[in-house]
Amino acid sequence: MITKVYDDIYKIDVSLPDNPLKSLNVYVIKGDKKSLVLDTGFNQKECETALFDGLGDLNIDMSNVELFITHLHSDHSGMAHLFQELGAKIYSGEVDGKLINHMASEEHWDRFEGEIKMFDLEKDKVTISEHPGFKYRLTKPVDFTFINEGKAIQIGKYFFEVIDLPGHTPGQVGLYERNHKLFFGGDHVLDRITPNIAYWGGDENILATYLNSLGKVYSLDIDYLFPAHRNIIRDHTRRINELILHHRERLGEILKILKDGESTVRDVASKMEWRIRAKDWDDFPLAQKWFASSEAMSHLEHLYHSGLIQKNLVHGKLYFKLK
């Protein structure tokens, strides 16, 4: 389905088969000479058909198209190679662009073996092959034009400033059009669903990074916030306040769970409340066990960095307890 969402700006719904995210909003900005496409969909036949049929229906001149990738997730970057084959310029932030090309290799995914153990997920028989980010990723590197805050892209009458939005991924970027008060934020702020804040390895407090990036967007003057999934947002400060509250509640929930005693990441994730159609932890699809554990971990790290809990690594497995 194609919807005109603003003057010269269109949204193509690219459905994501068998994925709880349902579909990706691909925005297309039509200029007089060139057009800009934001994100692609998974590297999957159904997505390819939906995207390129949509671009055809919009009469986009594919020899004058540019692609902007908001972040590394495969539902956003999976088909970048098809734009490379067209000779298109492909923009991304430097951090995520480098990671996307690294993700194309098999060795990138080796670190997850250690993470499965660290999170105590071995007993769930979680494997990387079940991960949609692995299955439908870009499998060959592309030549990105790195673009970060301080740079801009002009398309027709629109002047888009790049805004760094680290948090949902280490290097997500968005586009802000100050004159028309338009904001394209990838998965930074979503309506109805909360963007997944995952653990990225190392010691970084990624949840704090995310909350900081929320604060940055809060203060922008925005009339239309165009997210990559679900509804267009007209009242971004309301939604950002809800997201901040959600993460505060999550932190409180985890502190309560840790009152039961020392826990692994899996112990915590399996006791948290999740909005998912599964009756209990055993009933969770494997990929969802992974996402839930990674989300629990980013919150545990935040509590650890705040000095509220302790962590111990014993034979490759992490244990958390209250101080």
Ligand SMILES: [Zn+2]
């Ligand atoms: Zn994402």
